[in-house]
Amino acid sequence: MTVPEHLASGGCPYAGRPGAAPLYGTAVSDDPHGLYARMRAEHGPVAPIELEPGVEGWLVIGYQEMLDLTRNEQLFSKDSRHWRVPREGRLRADSPLVPMTMWRPTLQSMDGAEHHRLSTAVGEALGRIDHRWLRETTEAAATALIESWGPDGTADLVAQFTRRLPLLVFTMLLDLPEEDGPRLLGMITGMVDSGEAAQRSAAEFGSMLAALVGQRRARPGEDLTSWLLAHPAGLSDEEVVHNLMVLLVAGNESTINWIGNTVRLLLTDRRFRTSLTGGRATVADALDEVLWRDPPVQNFPGRWATSDTVLGGQYISAGDMLVLGLAGANDDPSVHGTEGLSGNRAHLAWGAGRHVCPAKDPARLIVETAVETLLHCLPDLQLAVPAHELTWRPSPWSRALTSLPVLYSAFAPPRPAAPAAPVTPERTSWTPQPLPSSAPTDSTPSEPTSPPRTSGSALADLRRRLSSLVGWWSGR
Template identity: 75%
Template sequence: MTVPDHREAPGCPYTRAQGSPLYGAAVAENPHSLYARLRAQHGPVAPIELEPGVEAWLVLGYPEMLELTRNEQLFSKDSRRWRVQQEGRLRADSHLIPMTTWRPTLQSMDGAAHQRLSTAVADTLARIDHHLLRATTEDAALRLIESWGPDGTADLISQFTKRLPLLVFTRLLGLPAEDGPHLVGLITDLVDSSKDSQRAAAEFFGLLTDLVLSRRERPGADLASWLLTHPVGLSDEEVVHHLMVILVAGNEPCINWIGNTVRLLLTDRRFRTTLTGGRATVADALDEVLWRDPPVQNFPGRWAVSDTVLGGQYISAGDMLVLGLAGANDDPAAHGPDGIAGNRAHLAWGAGRHVCPAQDPARLIVETAIETLLHCLPDLQLAVPAHELTWRPSPWSRALVSLPVLYSAFVPPRPAPPEETAWTPPPTSYGPSGSTPSGPTSTPRTSGSAPTVRPRWWSSLAGWWSGR
């Protein structure tokens, strides 16, 4: 394809008009309206600003997203090609730096280099025992629910969704339990592009560097050790960077996916009715959220290798293209004749060679967490009107600030197994065997409903979550 020189052409979006901001209230309060307006004004590829003076393209078309993610010859993952950065227009204190800086990870590589790194990550994640992962998640969810006290109120974001995935991931990584709350704060600052994002990235890197050095000397049965001993021979630096990817890409989407799914169940009468009636499952709710409110709504990015055309827009070499995952899911071209029911062709995980490698363990964690929550609290309900719920002002994540709930009944778990000298996650489920909330067999919650014997590891977790 021959593409004309258009950088100073009168029709160029950057010389004609400034792109729409992909930050602040517009993207937090009603992103679907924003994406619909951009599609109506510009088509499937729209000019945006990521912060004042930093232009990019938001890809909103479903076919265009597939082209973008599958064509490495035209659209690279290497952010060092970014024209804004090469021209010195990215401020040193830019909030975009942690999410766009090139790193030696599978997220920044193309071709054979990407294949080498993705093999190591995929093989490492494949070593996770899913039976053990489900048991660990159920137990973590139960301990959190039991810690809420007898008053029948909770904020599911601060007291459940932000805590549970990291409890599981710290276990998988072999991190000390006391590092959990600090990691939550660092990840949130990083993905929200807050004023502390660069500091958070540096602290995050330092914590994981210490872990890798420790595992190099004393390997164990954890993700860090498995990456270090993989046959492709990752360097310590590569392992640290990939642990960052696993924690951010595994933890943040799980947090948002749980919260957005519970919100759907508590605010959508149609869906809650079908769920409690046994005609739908938690898995159905999870897929609907991946279509309508995916936990990652936009993702950086791809960089144009040469001048080209996408979605009717002239793209200059070095331009950044943002994957508009939620916007592409809204594209009518993505929906079949029956809508999205039973359809998993959404783009919440991305597409092409860079599709998320952790989607299977993530789904297991999220589905298990929600099933356990519904089993333990069958009369869970929203504590405020739905319109009062607010969203975090992140260009990347689709995440609630809080999700206050009320409940009165509590279905206690089965008695704890006898105490052991070394904790081993139970091989069978504490929670429900299916995906529907329990019926009216629940009992009023009492302060003594929790088992009195706790494995040693969970005792330490309870301590740092309660501030002891």
């Protein structure tokens, strides 16, 4: 290995990284695809970045280099305690990087056998979720939200739909007492929103989960917390609390963004709408298109080099932080074939290697059901503003719209419950319908099909609880 001259002479590792791009501010939100293309042209598949002023890192935007990074945890560890920046006193105590990178006893922070133990427990607990129940819960939550909107035929799908629906579903997954549902919604909302309330909400959320874990340890039920506690891996109460926080907070954010970005694609992308009109594409295809083009998490921290090495032609020093450029790696021209991306799930939106997201299958079911329900209930849904006026949050991590204003005139009532029947995988398609003359777009979705629903008092009680939570959220 050839050591760069400035390092061989004892120089500062960061001083030798000319042209480091800031991974903060509006550049990463306004035109991320252009930014990654410029990085690739100037630096190759691994580019020097600033995570914040004075804090250096590397952004991995090569597809093969991403696979190399994520498959070698001996050289590129998930344990952030390897990071030299905080060891050298260069990370502010109030830095927004602290909550993103601090070590916790979770599957995200572990390597080797400990990661395998935690990821097995989390994956198998998630695997116990009944998919029929999850679909029915998501549909009931989506319908309750839509029914809560005012009579003027306008809505902001980010504020009134995408940011609320995952929280409603997670409340049901934890099987919280009905009176605790509003508390959970308020605390997670406070954590996601910036400001002075964020840290207080995080502390309250941790305390609530700790109390919940204690209750489930004494009286197990049929819920996610109880399944984690009962797993043969023997998770401690602290491990269950922290892994639940990871699932709920990270899962909430990515699900929010995936729903919003998919609806945006369906309402704005003429190429994709034309394909759907011809019956060659489905809502599931739209979900995959988003995971390639605008994944809900565009960059993810991180990996830390355990020794000096070379990756993508760049000299990486021990203790360097490497950020997974999920969107940038998906943009790598070397992986785009002549047939395009339709039906191709080789994207890196969920990461790769042993640390691939364990909740990707439940997340897909939630998002697909949410989009299908929205299109069923509002068959003439359309954008309320020209597509170019939509704006993105200035986040280096999330690919998220600030708002998604829509118009609608027709409301289709929820589908009645059908007798119980086996659920089989189904791909749902829709075709555009004519819009009112005032519509700023030229086509919108119509009613999809879906598997039959389960009837009975349990489903009625579920819908009642969700309507009650939505009513609390709407101030009714």
